[in-house]
Amino acid sequence: MTYRLAASAEMLFLDLPFVERVERIAAAGLEVEIWDWTAKDVDALVATGATFSSMTGYVSGTLADADGAEQLLSTAEKSLEVAERLDCPRLNVHGTGLDPRGLPVIACHDVTPAMWLTAARTLERLAALGERTGRVFTLENLNTAVDHPGTPFARAADTIALVEAVGSPHLRLNLDLYHAQIGEGNLVQLVERALPLVGEIQVADVPGRCEPGTGEIHHPAIAAVLTRLGYDGVVALEGWASADPARALESFRTAFTPAP
Template sequence: MSSPFTLAVCAEMVFTDLPIDERVRRIDALGFDVEIWDWTRHDIDALVATGARFSSMTGYVTGDLVDRDGSDELLRTAEQSIPVARKLGIPRLNLHGTGLDGRGLPVKALPDPTGAQWVAAARTLERIAALGEREGVMFVLENLNTSVDHPGVPFARAEDTLALVEAVDSPHLRLMLDLYHAQIGEGNLIELVRRCGPAIGEVQVADVPGRCEPGTGEISYPSVARALADMGYRGTVGLEAFASGDSEAALHRFREAFSVAGPHLPPV
């Protein structure tokens, strides 16, 4: 069996006893692309020196989608993030419904955005997409769950992020479709990936409960992998999960879950 996807691993969550650059080297040596979060926390030159291929990073530092000042701040720090992404060769810059603190909680909680705030969010994302077009990069809007990890984040469900991405309708704004968060918030994952289809910029995974690697919880990730392959998805699948035990073994389980038998693969 082989994987039709590019497989990536979040360096923030595995090999956690090592410095970040050593984590990146370990992930790269095992044949995976690498995801990072807040670039301001890292020595970028040290990450470049690893020679690893990076998949995504957080594409802003502060700001939000709905407040006028917050929107301007989001654009300003997104612009700051682009040169860092270029230096690392990162193709996708990740966004959330609002800025998150160190615990993943919203800097400004907004659990029930109004109609006017939905419109403001779409307009902010139009500005982000225009920035992406001008700079030749893709921003991706991630869905989150609000019942376990990120209470109070607005525009959190996959149906919310999809609605905003489709409203903007730009190749420079796509979904970071996180199936861990979607399972907690919505479920019905195979129909969800089919519904999101062309809007997907990247897929992220972890099992539920526990947010560890595939095979540790309730999600049948081999079935999800077949559904993605059958619909023609050939992009990146990123493991954004903690290791339930040994990190290298967790990465092996991830690769196994997203290796798909030949008969399931449609022609490219």
């Protein structure tokens, strides 16, 4: 297995204080993902000694309108300062800002050609920030049918097109296979198509967004294609525990440990 495993501290061990969630995931030998850094004690996170794989790379803003783009880029600069303190290599962004329920702050169901151009230019500027600081921004695909209705540039096909248009190693895909299964399916071919652009892969089962083995996705098939293609990045569980979080982590680890 050439890739590494991580898990989101936002969705596991929810009965524990956040720093203890990070410690539990790190103690299990996994890297750690976090979301909104503004709600965290960053010094306490640093003190855990955990390896942070990914964090949210902006606080507010959007990709496809001028004012929203300036806001996104301004808060991305602040996020980069936190990433430096956490030694976190990847900062995640979406097509638009999301509220605490995962809904877009400004919903958009029809994306115009002008919006595509503005989004690509915003992402070029974001990639330049990443290049300046030696970090990578990742653009995540989402689903609009269940979790994030009204989010522009949500499909994996959309994020692939934008990342290809920018053409920078400092802008990569956060390929979320939970969202892709709901929105597009055909996951093995999607992974094969997208992998040269991938900065990180996230997984959870469908339906329910819990650990592998609780739904319809055959995660060992994903693990096999990642191994066959020599993927050496991170695969992260961004999902809830169906019952015991420690057992959920073991189910995730088992699904992504290829058979000899």
